[in-house]
Amino acid sequence: MPARNGKQWANVPGKLGSGEYVDSRIYSDHAIFEEEISKIFRKVWMPVCHESELPDPFCFRTTTLAREPIMVVRGGDNVVRAFLNVCPHRGNMIENRPSGSFEEGAPSGAPKHMTCMFHAWQFDMKGNCVHISRATEGYQDRLACSDVGLRRLRCEVKYGGFVWVTLDDGIDQSVEEWAHGAFDCMQKSLDAEPLEVFHYHKAIIPCNYKLWHDTNSEFYHDYLHYHNRITGFNDSYFARKNIGFGNGHINVGSFEVQYDQYEGFESREELSFPYLPTNHWEMIDFFPGVNFNLRGSALRCDIMTPLGPDKVMIEFRGLGLKSDTPEERLTRQRHHNSIWGPFGRNLHEDLLAVSTQQATMSEWAEKRRILHGRHETDADGDPTIHDEEGMRHFYKEWGRRMDRWPGNPEMSYQKGQEKAA
Amino acid sequence: MSDQLVIEDIKNTIYRASLYLDECRWADWLALCHEDFYYAIRAFSPEINYDMTYLDGHRADLVSMTEMLPKHNSDHSPLARHTVVYTVDVNDTQGTASCVSSFAVYQTQLDGINSHVLAGESNIFLVGKYRDIFRIGTGQPLFLQRVVQLDTRRLDKGTHWPI
Ligand code: FES
Ligand SMILES: [Fe+2]
Numbered sequence: 001m002p003a004r005n006g007k008q009w010a011n012v013p014g015k016l017g018s019g020e021y022v023d024s025r026i027y028s029d030h031a032i033f034e035e036e037i038s039k040i041f042r043k044v045w046m047p048v049c050h051e052s053e054l055p056d057p058f059c060f061r062t063t064t065l066a067r068e069p070i071m072v073v074r075g076g077d078n079v080v081r082a083f084l085n086v087c088p089h090r091g092n093m094i095e096n097r098p099s100g101s102f103e104e105g106a107p108s109g110a111p112k113h114m115t116c117m118f119h120a121w122q123f124d125m126k127g128n129c130v131h132i133s134r135a136t137e138g139y140q141d142r143l144a145c146s147d148v149g150l151r152r153l154r155c156e157v158k159y160g161g162f163v164w165v166t167l168d169d170g171i172d173q174s175v176e177e178w179a180h181g182a183f184d185c186m187q188k189s190l191d192a193e194p195l196e197v198f199h200y201h202k203a204i205i206p207c208n209y210k211l212w213h214d215t216n217s218e219f220y221h222d223y224l225h226y227h228n229r230i231t232g233f234n235d236s237y238f239a240r241k242n243i244g245f246g247n248g249h250i251n252v253g254s255f256e257v258q259y260d261q262y263e264g265f266e267s268r269e270e271l272s273f274p275y276l277p278t279n280h281w282e283m284i285d286f287f288p289g290v291n292f293n294l295r296g297s298a299l300r301c302d303i304m305t306p307l308g309p310d311k312v313m314i315e316f317r318g319l320g321l322k323s324d325t326p327e328e329r330l331t332r333q334r335h336h337n338s339i340w341g342p343f344g345r346n347l348h349e350d351l352l353a354v355s356t357q358q359a360t361m362s363e364w365a366e367k368r369r370i371l372h373g374r375h376e377t378d379a380d381g382d383p384t385i386h387d388e389e390g391m392r393h394f395y396k397e398w399g400r401r402m403d404r405w406p407g408n409p410e411m412s413y414q415k416g417q418e419k420a421a
Numbered sequence: 422m423s424d425q426l427v428i429e430d431i432k433n434t435i436y437r438a439s440l441y442l443d444e445c446r447w448a449d450w451l452a453l454c455h456e457d458f459y460y461a462i463r464a465f466s467p468e469i470n471y472d473m474t475y476l477d478g479h480r481a482d483l484v485s486m487t488e489m490l491p492k493h494n495s496d497h498s499p500l501a502r503h504t505v506v507y508t509v510d511v512n513d514t515q516g517t518a519s520c521v522s523s524f525a526v527y528q529t530q531l532d533g534i535n536s537h538v539l540a541g542e543s544n545i546f547l548v549g550k551y552r553d554i555f556r557i558g559t560g561q562p563l564f565l566q567r568v569v570q571l572d573t574r575r576l577d578k579g580t581h582w583p584i
Contacts, residue, residue, distance in 0.1 A: 053469050061468075098468045199473055200466045203577045206534060226492045317469075333474050342576040343462055343476035343584075349494045351578035352533065359535040 012369065018420045020373030022395055022406040027208040027370075028363045032402070032409060033309040039401050040288050041066035043171070045178045047162040047290060047303060048072060050317065051080060052196040058103040058112055058125065062095055064305060065165060070153065071095055072163050073102070075125035076112065082155035082165045083127050087116040088148040094123070127152050159183050159292075160190030160299070160319070180246035185253065185282045186294045192274035195299065198333055199318030201342050205351055207358035209289050209304045209312040210398075215350055216283075216291040216302070217250055217390035220374060224353055227345045239378060240385040248287030248397025250390045271297035271331055273321075285390060287397055298336035310358050316340070316347075369407075428509045431518055431555055431562045438564070439504040439524075442583065447487035450583075454480055455556050455563040462584060464549075464571040475571070483583065496533035496579040500546060502526045516558040517565065522551040528579055547573045547584060 001008075012021065026032055048063045049072055060073040062085055069085035071094065087094050094116045102114055102125070109115025113122045113130065122131035127150035135144070156164045158175045171178075183190075205212075215221060219240070222228035241253045272278055273294060284292040289304035299319040306312050318340065320332040339346050361368075372395070374388040383389035395406040402409075405416025422430075434453055441450040451458075461477035478486070504524045511518045528546035530539040549571040555562040569584045 050469075099470055197469045198471060199475075200469045200471070201464075201473075201475070201574050201576050204575060205577055224494055226489070226494075330474070334477065337474070337476050341475050342580045344581070345489075345493065348496065348578050348581040352494060352496050355534050355578060 009368075013371070016371065016373040018405075018407045018416065019392060019396075021369040021371050023409055024361045024365070024368045024370055026398075026404075026406055026409050027211060027358065028309050028361045028365070029409070030309055030363065032404070033208075033306070035402060036288075036306070037066050040398070041306065042167045043401070044168075044288060045156075045164045045166045045171070045173075045175050047159075047301070048082070048165050049163050050195070050197045050301075050319065051157050051161040051163055052194070052319075052322065053099060054080065056101065056103075059099070059101050060095060060114075061099045061163075062097065066167055068167060069093055070165060071114075072155070072165070073114070073125050077125075080155060080157050080163055081126065082153040082163070084151040084153065086151065087118065087121060088129065088150065089116065089119055089121050089132075092116050092118040094150075121148075123150055159187060160195050162301070178247055179286075180249060182245040182247075182249035182251060182284050182286060183292075185251050185284065186276075186292065188275045189273040189282075189294060190299070194322040195319045196322040196324070197317050197319050198329060199316065199336055199341070202313055202315045203342075203351060204307065204311065204313045205355055206310055207312060207354040208309055208361075209306040210394075211354045211357055212302075212304060212312060212314060212350075213285060213289050213291070213394065214391050215354055217252075217285045217394060218388055219252060219385040220388065221350075221353065224349050225346050227339065238384060238386070241378070242383040242385060242387050242389045244389060244393035248394050250285045250393055252283045252285075252385060252390070271328060271335070273297065273299065285394070287394060293340075295339070296335065297332050298340075300336065300340050309363065310361075316342075424511050424513075427511055427518065427557055427562070431509050431520060431557070432506045434555070434562050434564070435504060435506050435520065435522055435551070435553065439502050443499070443501040445499075445582070447483075447490075447583070451480065451483060451487070453561075453564055454483075455565045456480060458483070458564055459566045460569075460583070461567075462569040462571060464574050466574060468574075475576075487583065490582065493581065495581065496531075498528050498531040498533050498579055500526050500528055500579070500582060500584075502584075504551070511557070513558075516556060518555045518557050518562070520551070520553045520555065522553070524549060524551055524584075526584060533579060546579065547571060547576075549573065549584075 046065055049061045053061045054074045057074055057076045060071055063070050071085035072082045074080050085094050094114055102112055105111035106115040108117055108120045109122050115122045120133045124130050129145040129148045132145055154166050156175045158164055164175045243251045279296050281295045291302040293300040301317045303315045304312050318336040320329055337344050372388045372391040376384050376387040378384050399406045399413045403413050405411040405413055438450055438453050458480040460483055462475040464473050466473055502524045504522050506522045509518055509520045525545055526547040527543050529543045552568040552570055554566040556565045
């Protein structure tokens with residue numbers, strides 16, 4: 001068909017069904033974004049950091065989840081706990097540094113305590129308030145330490161030492177139940193021995209968080225990457241399956257990367273993670289915005305923090321084994337950096353593509369259809385690597401939680417399903 | 422040659438390298454580097470309390486990296502740096518000199534997002550220090566090592582070029 005006029009452009013192209021595209025407004029609308037924060041990000045388990053970032057008792061790490069400031073601390077009993085990083089007195093943020101230790105105490109507080117610098121209220125590592133300055137003078141018997149503990153959050157250390165937190169006290173699933181089997185492909189490798197984070201950087205890019213997640217969920221965009229075009233397109237690559245799990249998670253299964261096809265890259269054979277077959281690659285796209293990528297010798301984890309409909313912060317971590325020798329660590333870092341580092345071969349291409357994708361979808365641009373309709377199956381009928389099942393699977397969960405049909409967000413999810421049927 | 426002349430020569434080489442990097446003249450830049458040249462981009466992360474290496478390699482790695490740049494899809498927004506050489510310490514007995522320079526890299530938007538609105542806009546992209554070691558005493562001073570020590574750890578798209 002030649003270029004289309006406005007009416008033709010507005011029609012669903014070809015014979016695509018209604019679950020095979022989404023409406024671009026889900027990436028740009030402010031009201032939808034606010035709803036995502038309350039209906040999704042406040043209701044799920046998210047990894048917020050790795051336990052190696054708070055290695056010793058009294059270490060802490062601060063972060064945010066769904067705009068709430070969060071503090072993760074390791075107690076004197078070695079237990080990792082999470083709290084809102086909010087003082088119960090007048091709402092000051094208790095700890096402002098990204099990480100550190102309470103071992104020595106703040107200028108106005110005692111060692112091994114969290115102290116709010118504003119009026120010097122103090123808390124222990126379990127979140128109990130243990131000191132209110134001039135308490136009886138000011139509050140008499142109307143308010144005591146026992147009334148003003150910190151707001152604790154449900155927290156689990158799981159899957160290779162990631163610290164998972166939820167803001168929803170009433171969540172009816174553990175992290176394992178929430179994962180719904182999505183970690184089976186790499187759990188043995190992650191849990192064989194302690195891991196350590198060796199790489200951290202962040203990017204704040206002008207795109208909706210779902211566009212980044214979409215990109216991580218589909219491999220059709222390997223055409224974007226020179227590295228992947230050269231190393232990846234072989235029979236075992238096209239045989240990779242794209243598998244959906246409950247709660248909107250997906251896996252893209254293993255294949256052997258042909259590193260010798262690309263100049264300047266060594267095989268990852270020597271330092272493969274425990275139980276991971278040589279040069280293999282496993283990937284989990286975890287609902288609603290986390291990606292775990294285990295490629296031979298290094299684990300990558302991207303955690304997304306949505307900042308607005310067209311703005312997302314992505315934190316990139318690289319992990320190796322805690323037992324690495326300095327030489328082994330350097331090799332892992334090099335393997336990690338060559339593809340995934342900020343100066344590596346792939347990451348900048350991904351960041352570029354989602355930025356220019358979002359640039360066509362400003363809030364005031366007319367809606368358009370974003371196609372998720374590729375079906376490329378293997379002999380068993382299972383979706384393979386260039387099938388867009390990963391995104392379709394994600395948007396079913398998204399639509400259900402938002403009660404909006406992704407192809408027409410003004411329609412309820414149920415109505416959309418009925419129409420699709 | 423007096424130390425003062427050697428120091429002037431080294432400063433010139435650092436500034437020439439800055440111009441070559443600004444202009445993406447990778448081969449000219451690498452011609453200022455010794456055959457044993459080692460290059461690294463590092464940063465300390467207070468988030469994970471760790472000295473990180475973001476990129477490192479020897480001369481051959483940089484040759485293959487820079488030759489492959491045109492094969493990649495890129496944000497072509499030019500990066501230009503403002504470099505100031507702070508100190509040059511000559512070690513005559515070893516035939517080397519260590520130098521510390523401060524740099525700020527500016528990005529001028531070209532094609533990275535929406536060129537109609539953004540092209541032509543300049544922003545600070547990276548700041549840090551160059552920690553260089555030179556081989557001296559055999560004519561033109563040559564870079565033996567460059568460690569780019571970044572302060573910046575928010576690294577948005579456009580970072581795939583040598584800094
Ligand atoms: S706000 Fe924290 S002690 Fe007053
Ligand atoms: Fe990619």
